[in-house]
Amino acid sequence: MxxxxxxxxxxxxxxxxxxxxxxxxxxxxxxxxYDPGTIRRDLQAVAAARDEGSISEEEAAELERELVARLLEGNARRRKGG
The missing domain is CATH 1.20.5 (Single alpha-helices involved in coiled-coils or other helix-helix interfaces)
Structure with a gap:
């Protein structure tokens, strides 16, 4: 410059x-x-909330879908190098 x-x-x-x-x-x-550890902890929290009845099956299924989508997106980003 x-x-x-x-x-x-x-x-x-x-x-x-x-x-x-x-x-x-x-x-x-x-x-x-997109951290896999964070997503896994969130999935465990959803399962625990479903088991104790604080969320419905439908709510749990929707949250699990969103978390799995984040996990897959994070894996794709890591494979691309970004």
Missing amino acids: GLISGLFGLPLAPARGVVWVAERLQEEAERQY
Whole structure:
């Protein structure tokens, strides 16, 4: 980067920093959202809630479908390398 382009780009530095932080936050949120361990714990919690009767069979089935979809999506993302 040359001196002139560096000087003209300087006012944008805070915005670039904010974008960088936002990207890191998104990456971490997605990592946690698709984490297999977290999903398995959530599946166990759904099973326990169903067993104790605090949620219906239909609610449990819907939650399990969503969690399995997240697990499959997370596996596909890891295979792609992202």
